[in-house]
Amino acid sequence: MAELKSILSMNAFTPSEDLPKLQGEIKKETERRLKLFGSAAVLFFKEPLEVVKGEGCYLYDVKGEKYLDCYNNVACIGHGHPRVADYVSAQLRQVNTHTRYLNTVVDDYAEKLLATFPKPLTNVAFTCTGSESNDLALRMSMYFTGGTGFIVTSGAYHGDSYLTTMVSPSTTRRKVPDFVRLVPAPDTYRQKPEEVGPNFAKAVREAIDDMEAHGIKFAAMLVDDIFSSDGVFADPKGFLKEAVDEVHRRGGLYIADEVQPGFGRTGMMWGFMRHDVLPDIVTMGKPMGNGYPMSAAVTRPEIIEALTRSTGYFNTFGGTPGAAAAGTAVLEVLKEDKLIENASDAGNYLRDGLRALMADHPVIGDVRGTGLFTGLEMVKDRGTKEPDPVSATLVLNRLKAHHVLTGAAGPDGNVLKIRPPLRFYHADADFFIDAFKASLAELHL
Amino acid sequence: MAELKSILSMNAFTPSEDLPKLQGEIKKETERRLKLFGSAAVLFFKEPLEVVKGEGCYLYDVKGEKYLDCYNNVACIGHGHPRVADYVSAQLRQVNTHTRYLNTVVDDYAEKLLATFPKPLTNVAFTCTGSESNDLALRMSMYFTGGTGFIVTSGAYHGDSYLTTMVSPSTTRRKVPDFVRLVPAPDTYRQKPEEVGPNFAKAVREAIDDMEAHGIKFAAMLVDDIFSSDGVFADPKGFLKEAVDEVHRRGGLYIADEVQPGFGRTGMMWGFMRHDVLPDIVTMGKPMGNGYPMSAAVTRPEIIEALTRSTGYFNTFGGTPGAAAAGTAVLEVLKEDKLIENASDAGNYLRDGLRALMADHPVIGDVRGTGLFTGLEMVKDRGTKEPDPVSATLVLNRLKAHHVLTGAAGPDGNVLKIRPPLRFYHADADFFIDAFKASLAELHL
Numbered sequence: 005m006a007e008l009k010s011i012l013s014m015n016a017f018t019p020s021e022d023l024p025k026l027q028g029e030i031k032k033e034t035e036r037r038l039k040l041f042g043s044a045a046v047l048f049f050k051e052p053l054e055v056v057k058g059e060g061c062y063l064y065d066v067k068g069e070k071y072l073d074c075y076n077n078v079a080c081i082g083h084g085h086p087r088v089a090d091y092v093s094a095q096l097r098q099v100n101t102h103t104r105y106l107n108t109v110v111d112d113y114a115e116k117l118l119a120t121f122p123k124p125l126t127n128v129a130f131t132c133t134g135s136e137s138n139d140l141a142l143r144m145s146m147y148f149t150g151g152t153g154f155i156v157t158s159g160a161y162h163g164d165s166y167l168t169t170m171v172s173p174s175t176t177r178r179k180v181p182d183f184v185r186l187v188p189a190p191d192t193y194r195q196k197p198e199e200v201g202p203n204f205a206k207a208v209r210e211a212i213d214d215m216e217a218h219g220i221k222f223a224a225m226l227v228d229d230i231f232s233s234d235g236v237f238a239d240p241k242g243f244l245k246e247a248v249d250e251v252h253r254r255g256g257l258y259i260a261d262e263v264q265p266g267f268g269r270t271g272m273m274w275g276f277m278r279h280d281v282l283p284d285i286v287t288m289g290k291p292m293g294n295g296y297p298m299s300a301a302v303t304r305p306e307i308i309e310a311l312t313r314s315t316g317y318f319n320t321f322g323g324t325p326g327a328a329a330a331g332t333a334v335l336e337v338l339k340e341d342k343l344i345e346n347a348s349d350a351g352n353y354l355r356d357g358l359r360a361l362m363a364d365h366p367v368i369g370d371v372r373g374t375g376l377f378t379g380l381e382m383v384k385d386r387g388t389k390e391p392d393p394v395s396a397t398l399v400l401n402r403l404k405a406h407h408v409l410t411g412a413a414g415p416d417g418n419v420l421k422i423r424p425p426l427r428f429y430h431a432d433a434d435f436f437i438d439a440f441k442a443s444l445a446e447l448h449l
Numbered sequence: 450m451a452e453l454k455s456i457l458s459m460n461a462f463t464p465s466e467d468l469p470k471l472q473g474e475i476k477k478e479t480e481r482r483l484k485l486f487g488s489a490a491v492l493f494f495k496e497p498l499e500v501v502k503g504e505g506c507y508l509y510d511v512k513g514e515k516y517l518d519c520y521n522n523v524a525c526i527g528h529g530h531p532r533v534a535d536y537v538s539a540q541l542r543q544v545n546t547h548t549r550y551l552n553t554v555v556d557d558y559a560e561k562l563l564a565t566f567p568k569p570l571t572n573v574a575f576t577c578t579g580s581e582s583n584d585l586a587l588r589m590s591m592y593f594t595g596g597t598g599f600i601v602t603s604g605a606y607h608g609d610s611y612l613t614t615m616v617s618p619s620t621t622r623r624k625v626p627d628f629v630r631l632v633p634a635p636d637t638y639r640q641k642p643e644e645v646g647p648n649f650a651k652a653v654r655e656a657i658d659d660m661e662a663h664g665i666k667f668a669a670m671l672v673d674d675i676f677s678s679d680g681v682f683a684d685p686k687g688f689l690k691e692a693v694d695e696v697h698r699r700g701g702l703y704i705a706d707e708v709q710p711g712f713g714r715t716g717m718m719w720g721f722m723r724h725d726v727l728p729d730i731v732t733m734g735k736p737m738g739n740g741y742p743m744s745a746a747v748t749r750p751e752i753i754e755a756l757t758r759s760t761g762y763f764n765t766f767g768g769t770p771g772a773a774a775a776g777t778a779v780l781e782v783l784k785e786d787k788l789i790e791n792a793s794d795a796g797n798y799l800r801d802g803l804r805a806l807m808a809d810h811p812v813i814g815d816v817r818g819t820g821l822f823t824g825l826e827m828v829k830d831r832g833t834k835e836p837d838p839v840s841a842t843l844v845l846n847r848l849k850a851h852h853v854l855t856g857a858a859g860p861d862g863n864v865l866k867i868r869p870p871l872r873f874y875h876a877d878a879d880f881f882i883d884a885f886k887a888s889l890a891e892l893h894l
Binding site: 030033034036037039040041042043044045046047048052053054055056057058063064076078079083084085086088089090092093094096097098099100101102103104105106107108111114115118126127128129132133134135136139140142143164165166167169174175176289290295296297298305308309311312313315316317318319320321324326327 | 475478479481482484485486487488489491492493497498499500501502503508509521523524528529530531533534535537538539541542543544545546547548549550551552553556559560563571572573574577578579580581584585587588609610611612614619620621734735740741742743750753754756757758760761762763764765766769771772
């Protein structure tokens with residue numbers, strides 16, 4: 005269990021080790037949580053944080069201490085945003101029932117959302133979680149192609165349902181069933197830029213060959229185009245294209261998992277746009293309602309028809325007026341406050357600042373990413389690029405002491421994942437950099 | 450497609466048949482919905498309803514017409530309830546982030562929820578939809594027992610994920626995979642009361658025998674204890690006990706799907722309590738947040754441990770402070786307004802009124818149910834009890850003309866499913882009965 009949690013998140017609380025060290029109120033509240041949630045309780049940090057308030061990109065704990073939130077990709081337009089609260093409240097008071105009735109709040113939102121996609125992607129199926137969207141997308145690809153074979157990256161995470169767990173080697177400790185083929189993540193740190201695309205396409209080609217050799221028909225390649233749980237790989241722009249072309253040549257679908265990169269985080273509305281590719285299905289979730297549970301799969305009409313010809317499908321809470329109200333607030337604020345442009349600007353500023361630390365800190369192997377999705381890889385040696393998960397864990401816990409919340413990613417958990425709400429500006433980046441410098445200094449790295 | 454929809458819901462809109470008959474604004478809005486949602490659009494009635502407002506157990510359409518909602522089991526404390534809107538709004542403004550942090554709103558709610566369950570059920574896993582809860586429950590039962598075999602009823606619906614669709618013969622047109630065994634629903638209308646329990650237990654025993662004969666280890670029996678999609682079967686109280694005992698004797702788990710009966714609808718907090726049985730896992734959803742997307746699985750610590758020993762599990766939107774706020778409002782209002790007691794009282798009053806119509810209307814074969822979950826079975830002949838789905842469909846559409854919204858259930862779609870919000874009183878029951886009488890008169894039934 006401890007081992008598994010360490011893969012998922014280097015900064016997880018481990019009851020057997022960490023509970024005896026706690027004292028007072030935080031011990032009482034931690035024990036209460038463990039009693040209620042049982043072994044499924046997942047808490048961050050060796051001393052858990054009791055969060056009572058959020059504003060912009062900051063969270064406040066029960067003692068009134070303020071933390072810069074560099075982990076949360078859900079509250080994209082900012083924690084506690086009044087427009088989401090107001091729109092949702094008004095709609096819950098008005099009506100919030102299922103989509104078997106017409107309601108213009110729902111249809112207006114669906115139109116606005118679909119307007120952000122390229123032409124052939126004209127249908128939306130509303131769901132409630134990213135897992136539900138990926139589960140549905142995989143099923144649609146099976147019905148459409150008649151295949152059952154899936155390709156995902158070796159450190160992928162695509163959800164917590166039965167089916168999506170099977171394509172999430174980061175959760176299942178890399179055991180995947182026969183019909184799933186793993187390809188190495190496009191590690192832009194350990195390959196030359198010009199090799200990344202061809203290598204990834206080659207791995208995809210070989211995976212399809214192997215599938216077919218074993219009598220499994222290829223259905224789809226499902227990738228998160230920021231490769232979040234693999235360790236955050238964004239550049240060179242366009243490296244996905246060759247693999248997507250291969251997928252299409254072989255009769256499969258390309259499912260773009262935009263649960264993490266979607267809604268502007270990468271500096272563009274959708275992450276796939278950076279790669280100049282056209283997905284067959286796009287799935288989205290986390291930031292869609294700024295915390296109101298909502299998600300969707302967007303696709304072509306003929307793909308959704310392949311599903312509904314074979315089975316009924318309905319989602320009671322999916323796309324209700326309450327969800328549409330939350331989603332509308334998010335789209336409005338993203339635009340009005342120019343948060344997508346800000347993601348580019350603030351993200352570049354943050355990465356420049358972090359790269360400036362590399363001269364003095366050889367433990368920083370690589371600073372990469374796009375928009376407000378940054379990966380900072382910690383290594384034992386820049387020559388061998390050997391991962392240094394121990395330093396990453398130490399730094400994460402020091403960062404918390406300096407009032408910055410973040411997490412780790414990658415198969416070795418040595419990549420700091422810096423992913424704040426999009427309402428994150430130069431001053432916040434400076435705050436992060438100062439805290440990071442102080443954390444490194446304390447560890448003498 | 451038309452055939453499938455008719456099984457799911459006798460009052461579904463069928464574009465090819467029904468769209469040409471529409472005119473004006475409703476035609477425009479219907480076309481817009483079909484364009485946006487594609488073939489996954491599911492609309493009620495031959496002329497869809499544009500719903501703009503809800504209050505108590507009433508919905509209002511775009512023309513200001515008022516409809517008695519006898520279909521909606523989500524808005525359990527009433528449509529547009531201000532306490533849900535206020536609590537959610539305040540919490541969304543305060544903070545609404547994931548459960549990797551501590552937050553007393555979440556833990557207080559978890560305590561209140563768990564206090565409604567018998568002792569050994571002490572852990573809760575929060576999810577976002579009933580499908581997610583059932584998907585998780587099935588997975589927990591597999592890890593705990595080491596088995597893969599499931600038993601469900603022949604008209605069951607348990608969700609829309611890949612795994613839950615496999616145990617939902619009502620969606621998949623009765624094709625189920627090898628590891629699923631169907632048992633006939635406990636048809637209380639076609640069996641003597643004293644036979645219902647033994648017959649159901651016998652079918653379960655034979656299903657386990659057959660599974661084992663085919664080398665499939667039994668994992669769990671999953672049943673909705675009001676048998677909603679099978680046609681609503683509630684009595685005699687306790688008929689599930691013998692089957693549950695058999696399940697336990699054979700090493701399987703009993704998963705109580707309380708997505709439909711839970712939160713007081715049957716006149717008790719949980720439907721399983723009417724049967725004097727103890728589930729190993731209880732799943733819940735629909736009414737839990739009165740429309741805010743939330744759900745849960747409640748179980749014993751050792752069952753949740755069997756899952757977390759083998760795989761990671763986390764649900765980003767599950768059990769956040771926003772969900773806990775909605776859930777708290779529901780538990781408070783259920784209690785303050787005595788809605789569970791009201792479900793018993795108003796439900797009995799409604800069924801008495803409907804039974805009084807049987808003398809003049811032989812098409813009413815049976816009126817059954819408990820609390821505010823009533824099934825009214827329409828038959829061609831009371832002697833043969835032959836289902837009459839045509840009359841059921843006609844009545845449903847006439848009821849809509851008389852401003853009552855309801856649906857149909859059962860393998861033949863001949864059972865009116867009368868399932869209003871729990872804020873439904875004698876006057877509302879009278880409104881229903883009058884509309885139903887008028888509908889029957891128009892059909893000369």
